[in-house]
Amino acid sequence: MSxxxxxxxxxRALRFxxxxxxxxxxxxxxxxxxxxxxxYGGLKDSGTGKEGPRYAIREMTEEKMVVIH
Structure with missing residues (x-):
């Protein structure tokens, strides 16, 4: 989920x-x-983990991408 x-x-954005x-x-x-x-991917049981070659190793962690535009 995004x-x-x-x-x-x-x-406020960083607190969110x-x-x-x-x-x-x-x-x-x-x-x-x-x-x-x-x-790129969801958390918990959403999807099959993060996409991208470097992130297959980290499948069991919960990473979050935060982009400030």
Whole structure:
């Protein structure tokens, strides 16, 4: 699952990033953006883990990508 937040308050956005239960978070941008060199995928039982060759090793961890646009 991806999430996004639109705000001028960076502290609020980073607080949201810590609290939201999503594998990807975009700040001031929609959820359609993706960087192939970053981890991409859901958390917990969502999907089959992170995509990308470097992230197959970390399948058992919960990483979160936060993008500030």
């Amino acid at each position: 999430a996004s937040i639109f705000t001028r308050d960076l502290d 990033a810590r609290e939201v239960d999503a594998g990807n978070l975009h700040i001031n941008w929609g959820t359609q953006w993706r960087a192939d060199f970053m981890p």
